[in-house]
Amino acid sequence: MAFETPRVDPLPFRVAVIGGGGTGAALAWDLALRGFRVVLVERGEFLSGTTGRHHGQLHSGARYAAGDPNIARECMSETLALRRLVPDAVEYNGGLFVALDGEEAAYGERFAEACAEAGIPAGEIPPARARELEPGLSAKVERAFLVPDGTFDAWRVPAAFLAGARALGAELRPWTGVVGFEAEGGRIAAARVLDRGRGIEERIEADYFVIAGGAWGGAIGALAGLEVPVTPAAGSMLAVKGRLCDLVISRLRPPGDGDILVPQRGLSIIGSTQRLVASPDALLPADEEIAFLRRSGAELAPAFAEAEIDSAWCAARPLFGSALDEAGGRAASRDFAVLDHAERDGVAGVASVVGGKATTLRVMAEKAADLVCRELDAERACRTLETAPPSWRALYRGRAS
Numbered sequence: 001m002a003f004e005t006p007r008v009d010p011l012p013f014r015v016a017v018i019g020g021g022g023t024g025a026a027l028a029w030d031l032a033l034r035g036f037r038v039v040l041v042e043r044g045e046f047l048s049g050t051t052g053r054h055h056g057q058l059h060s061g062a063r064y065a066a067g068d069p070n071i072a073r074e075c076m077s078e079t080l081a082l083r084r085l086v087p088d089a090v091e092y093n094g095g096l097f098v099a100l101d102g103e104e105a106a107y108g109e110r111f112a113e114a115c116a117e118a119g120i121p122a123g124e125i126p127p128a129r130a131r132e133l134e135p136g137l138s139a140k141v142e143r144a145f146l147v148p149d150g151t152f153d154a155w156r157v158p159a160a161f162l163a164g165a166r167a168l169g170a171e172l173r174p175w176t177g178v179v180g181f182e183a184e185g186g187r188i189a190a191a192r193v194l195d196r197g198r199g200i201e202e203r204i205e206a207d208y209f210v211i212a213g214g215a216w217g218g219a220i221g222a223l224a225g226l227e228v229p230v231t232p233a234a235g236s237m238l239a240v241k242g243r244l245c246d247l248v249i250s251r252l253r254p255p256g257d258g259d260i261l262v263p264q265r266g267l268s269i270i271g272s273t274q275r276l277v278a279s280p281d282a283l284l285p286a287d288e289e290i291a292f293l294r295r296s297g298a299e300l301a302p303a304f305a306e307a308e309i310d311s312a313w314c315a316a317r318p319l320f321g322s323a324l325d326e327a328g329g330r331a332a333s334r335d336f337a338v339l340d341h342a343e344r345d346g347v348a349g350v351a352s353v354v355g356g357k358a359t360t361l362r363v364m365a366e367k368a369a370d371l372v373c374r375e376l377d378a379e380r381a382c383r384t385l386e387t388a389p390p391s392w393r394a395l396y397r398g399r400a401s
């Protein structure tokens with residue numbers, strides 16, 4: 001599927017996307033493909049928020065099938081879509097869910113049923129076969145299921161979307177953060193931005209604004225007096241040198257801490273933890289989180305205990321909802337929503353896209369762009385399922401910075 005510049009009639013509308021993470025990148029691409037003139041502003045480097053620091057699991061949805069069936073189904077269909085659309089950013093490794101004790105083994109029935117209901121192929125294999133596939137796996141495995149999980153490069157997928165958007169004329173502005181909004185007659189008419197490269201403040205006018213600020217969505221919305229229900233939840237990860245597995249290995253139990261081992265390039269990454277935080281900025285992993293992750297990794301693959309540590313880091317999940325408190329937000333849905341602030345807050349010309357996963361960035365963008373079309377009375381079909389973006393390399397080629 002070679003990238004060809006699609007022929008679209010330019011529309012007079014200009015849409016401003018705020019936030020240059022995976023969701024904003026996919027949205028800029030989707031809107032540009034529909035013929036909108038797009039400006040994307042990101043207060044730092046592109047993908048420097050949560051997207052550039054996630055675990056790298058291209059979810060089949062199996063993790064969420066029992067408790068969160070909507071996002072499970074979306075993950076499955078988006079996994080298939082991203083494999084097709086951005087093949088050079090994906091490793092088609094597959095995943096294993098393993099039970100390490102009787103309680104986890106008993107969860108197998110519920111897991112298998114829920115996967116079947118969500119349309120996720122999950123086939124049980126004997127423990128001995130699981131250890132043949134992954135010789136580094138714990139000898140305690142009692143049950144194992146193969147699922148179509150995978151690994152993807154956190155940067156390359158959205159970088160391809162950014163490159164595609166720019167090829168279609170989108171104006172991409174990193175180091176440009178929104179610091180305020182201006183409203184006229186109950187409608188947002190302009191955003192005030194600080195261009196950190198040039199050290200100047202400017203006005204950006206647009207017909208419509210979409211806040212794709214991830215865990216920062218609440219703070220951005222507050223600048224316009226909007227209530228954007230996002231709760232930042234910090235998660236830490238620990239990477240060791242060497243591939244201790246080639247498949248993504250998960251514990252066969254409801255989602256919790258330290259239960260996924262992801263092979264990524266020449267590293268093995270265990271994640272993650274979760275705690276609610278007041279701000280998504282300047283997060284660091286705590287010593288006790290690193291110690292916990294070291295133990296958790298070793299439960300799945302014993303060699304993790306002695307492997308040389310490569311790095312540990314922390315990022316903020318943008319959980320959809322406010323004041324989530326159950327188990328640090330673990331029970332919160334990973335689903336997403338597109339919020340029309342004309343309906344919610346009586347402020348026209350602006351929407352927010354909140355929640356979701358990096359795996360579902362394309363469909364999040366599709367739903368947000370559908371709303372933009374409705375609001376601007378400019379019905380244009382989504383084309384991102386049938387159009388492959390250019391290579392991620394095109395984003396960097398020929399750029400001095």
Ligand SMILES: Cc1cc2nc3c(=O)[nH]c(=O)nc-3n(C[C@H](O)[C@H](O)[C@H](O)COP(=O)(O)OP(=O)(O)OC[C@H]3O[C@@H](n4cnc5c(N)ncnc54)[C@H](O)[C@@H]3O)c2cc1C
Nearest residue numbers: 019021022023043049050051054055057178214235358359
């Ligand atoms: C520990 C952890 C592990 C995860 N692992 C996975 C995984 O394996 N697979 C998966 O699918 N998902 C995973 N996720 C979830 C996934 O990373 C996020 O859902 C996704 O990256 C969010 O993307 P986003 O674009 O919405 O947010 P972000 O990537 O955070 O983008 C928002 C952007 O807005 C910018 N911004 C903030 N304020 C302003 C402003 N005033 N003006 C302009 N720009 C602004 C920020 O700088 C940021 O770049 C994980 C999340 C965490 C925390």
